Amino acid sequence: MVIWIILLLMTAAAVMAVLWPLSRHRALAAQQVDPDTQFYREQISEIERDRERGVLLPSEAEAAKAEAGRRLLRATGATAADAFAAVGEPALRRRRAASTLALSVIPIIALALYGAYGSPHLLTHPPEQQAQASGDKMDLMAAVSQIEAHLAQNPQDGRGWEVVAPVYIRMGRIDDAVKAYESAVRYLGASADRLANYGEVMVLAKDGLVSSEAQKVFEQAVQLNKASPKARYYLAVAAEQDGQIEKAKQAYGELLSSSPEGAPWGDVVRQRLASLGGEQPVAGQEDAPQIGAADIARMVSGLAERLETQGGSPEEWARLIRSYAVLGQRDKAVAAAERARQALAQNDAGLKTIDAMARELKLTDAAP
Incomplete structure (x- = not known):
């Protein structure tokens, strides 16, 4: 609350600094010397000097001074009238209108701009929470930077690539995750789980499309471990995408029947099988696939958009x-x-x- 009071006082001070010149007294305005008045006064003084030097006859000098005096009186009267008009009732109304406008509109505009381009949320969260959120992000970025610096010096460290790959996925750096899993497979060797993870991130990079390259990776994973649920799931998805409906239904059914009770991928597989018109065997691992039946329309739409644009x-x-x-x-x-x-x-x-x-x-x- 204190910060808002301070901002209000600063705004009021700025507005008053702008409006102060509008509040000058009438006498102050009247005291200002008009350029025309000053000109005629100097002209009368010049005529007097010319008479003293003998340049003008006394009668000529008097006539010239009389004319200049009349002009001086007209100029003085006009200036006084203008000064009075400037500080009269109409001017007072204008000043009040300008003051009201400034005192109301300027703070509103300032608050709108602050809400659009400032950081008002920083005032609504305790400093401890802000520090913790910033600290978590900085810790993650620092950890990734350290790992990347290490891998730059030791590119054959397969374990480092395997550690940073899921972090890349969390950060949305899918292409980097693909390269990281590829390096992990290259330097650590092929295993069923490692290949399944590698194939899955390839699918994510293709917006859910099981490409021929990813399908080969999953097939290799199944060769190493016939029970690999992730690899078997994506091979069933590949068959479904290829239009091999019966093969896909059989693959989904076999995966469900061989899954343990309460397997985390069970509901996903049942949905895919139901979408194909198959039965839903009762079956029930933290190795659940990341793409479910609800994603099929999205991944097809993403593929279509990419092919249309690229x-x-x-x-x-x-x-x-x-x-x-x-x-x-x-x-x-x-x-x-x-x-x-x-x-x-x-x-x-x-x-x-x-x-x-x-x-x-x-x-x-x-x-x-």
Whole structure:
């Protein structure tokens, strides 16, 4: 509260400094010398000096002084009238209006600008909470900086890459996480969990699309550990995206039946299976997949937007067409096939890939 009182006093002082000149007394305004009045007075003095030097005759000097005096009187009368008008009742009303406007509008504008560009939230949180939040962020950034400095000197430290990879995901640096997991696999060797994590971050980097490269990583993980739930889940997602519905339903069902009671990925798999019209076996690990059934529409939309704005490979266009077909959005699948042909007009092999996908999905309306 004290800070607001201080700001109010500072604002009032600034406003008064601006309004002070408007409150000058009438006498002060009248005391100011008008340039025209000063000119005629100097002219009368000059005529008197010319008479004394003999330049003008006494009669000429008197006539000139009389004319200059009349002009002086007119100038003096006009100046006095103007001065009185300036400080009269109309001027008083203007001053009051200006004062009211300044005292009300200036603080309002100042508060609006402060709310838009300032940091009012800093006054609503205790300093201890602000310090803790800033400290946590600084600690994380400092830790990441230290690890990155260490890895710059020791790029073959696979353990360091494996430690920093999930931190990159938390920070939203997905591309850096992909590189970190890739380095961890390279220097620590392939394991089922390490490969599953690597494949998952590749899927995240593609907005939920299980690319052919990621699918190979998951297949390798399953070869090392047939029970790897994360790898099996994403292989089922890949089959679903490829339009292999029965294969996907079977993979989801087998994953559920082999999962322990209360497995964290159970609900996600049931939703995916239900979306395909499959049964929901009763089955029940902190290794739950990060992408669920509710994300499928989002990831397809993200893929479509990326292909529209940045382009992509024939395989990615084919995957988009499959995804629309899986979702039952046949019109969008047909439109995607047509856009793919336009984007790949100079790529004969790519056009063959799209045509083959259209035939596989029986998109006869999309046939060339």
